[in-house]
Amino acid sequence: MPVLLTSLDPLVAALRADGYRVVGPTVRDGAIVLAELDRADMLPYGWGVRLGPGGYRLRERDDRAAFANSAGPQSWKQFLHPPRQQLWSAERDSDGGFTVAEPADEPPRYAFLGVRPCDLRAISVLDHVLGAGADNRYARRREGIFIVVANCTEPGETCFCVSAGGGPGVGPGHDGAGYDLALTELADDDGVRYVVDAGSEDGWRLLDRLPYEAAEPPTTARARDAVARAADRMGRTLPAADLRALLAGTLEAARWDDVAARCLSCGNCTMVCPTCFCTSVEDTTDLTGDHAERWLRWESCFDLDFSYLHGGPVRSSRRSRYRQWLTHKLGTWHDQFGESGCVGCGRCIVWCPVGIDITEETHALAAEYEASTDDRGGGAQR
Amino acid sequence: MSAPPTLAVWKFASCDGCQLTLLDCEDELLQIAGAVRIAHFLEASRAVVEGPYDVSLVEGSITTAADADRIRRVRDRSRILVTIGACATAGGVQALRNFADVEEFRSVVYAKPEYVATLADSTPIAAHVPVDYELRGCPIDRTQLVNTLAALLAGRRPDLPMHSVCFECKRRGTPCVMVAKGIPCLGPVTAAGCGALCPAYGRGCYGCFGPAATVNADALTAQFRVLGMDQAEIERIFATFNVAAFKAATTPGAPEEHAAPAFLGMPQVRRAE
Incomplete structure (x- = not known):
């Protein structure tokens, strides 16, 4: 059964207390970017976007909704498959050979807050391409990420997830899994509230520690309806052909x-x-020639x-x-x-x-x- | 142990800013001085060692007949020749003269114009002698310079990508200034290498690294018009440090891929002869 949260502060605090680096949307440089969040009030409350081909503008909303906007300039790829990462480094030994070592640092333990259903699918696509579950760098980054979905109630002018085979919501009545919690935001005169579904045991465990209320059936129905209506308001479509x-x-x-x-x-x-x-890869050597590195870059x-x-x-x-x-x-x-x-x-x-x-x-x-x-x-x- | 490789730095028509980038390598300067023998660098020392030189860094464009001769002598004495900066790689801002009457400039600017011997055009080094590698920019990027020297010392090909500045904006997470703010930006047609510096500070790229490997100026100028630029502004945005290179890349009928592709393990740019 879904529950109701009247604030996301306890959620962000609980995730941080568990050692997660919480990454989510926030306003910077005239756009809603993805960045590490210290507190829930860094979310883009009250900001919407106007989108068009080659154009993106922030706009102030009449309400305080944080998620009534759509995909920004970055995606979760930035964190799962970073733009630049070291593959190995090599040091020259005294005998003239080289010792090669992989970076020893553990990947950050992320909680992704505000993952759109389209982006949840994108993460799944990346999993299939880059090998989640395998013994590789991507899998080590991917493993243990806590995913909080934000269902879409206000698709953008350039959105077309439905005709791409997806939809604006996850949760009961929708396909798919792969998330821990799913939020549906309701913003009105009563303020901002979130109908929350858990998608995993970890999600339930976290939810149990938060000061949630029961979600009354009419409130849940409003949330479900808002997501369902979003499916009919996509700004664009792909052809229905094969x-x-x-x-x-x-x-x-x-x-x-x-x-x-x-x-x-x-x-x-x-x-x-x-x-x-x-x-592609780039190689670097230092001026002495005793130290070399190989980096992967987009x-x-x-x-x-x-x-x-x-x-x-x-x-x-x-x-x-x-x-x-x-x-x-x-x-x-x-x-x-x-x-x-x-x-x-x-x-x-x-x-x-x-x-x-x-x-x-x-x-x-x-x-x-x-x-x-x-x-x-x-x-x-x- | 063999003697360290020799490095020479040469100046032609330029402002010295790119040479100063070498002195500006504060953290690496001692390492550079330890790894190479600086044999000719008048900006730093009057002590000069005769050539030949293993690596020559050449700053500046060719604007006089005397310099056209001198660059040939520099080339003859240099095993690897690397041009540094927009003057050396594209003719620089002084190549604006190529599209005007140099006689008129000379008569207006100088009190005794008859003392000034100059060519009608300002041309890049590669128009005169073969060039092994180009470092773009006005000025060049310090990190690219150090990485190039390190690569040449190690005997490997420097990493000098010719894709657009947009790659670097996206890698560093800068939201596009053109899309999000409507600021005209030359990034989509400009070669990377600066780390997308200007957009990171909220302004458009002004193309100081010159044309990327592929340039579709018609498509970009069409968008500049949508953003409210008039024809004079559009001509002006291309007519700065790399005016001659952008003109060549944007002339109707110019080949779609104007720059030679990088050859693995081979010198990158050898245009003359």
């Missing part, structure tokens, strides 16, 4: 030239994408160097690089990992400096595909 077939069938579409003319190839879409995972398929093989880059045109990104994200990700790489968070639309819209591009490809299959009289591939 995207894997669509992308495989449009490799020579004219639309790729069109989008290539607008694309900066700057890599922003891949950096803000909560599932884009590509990396890389992007929009970098010319990304596809560099002997003699030159394989994907030398913007057209080929944008096509690589989109066909992988929506199409060949299925072949590789058995699911889509897109969760419909809309970040790539908002944070593209020139506002290229993945849903618009995919609809255009679908229209071109449909026209071409109609021309062939029958649309056999549909």
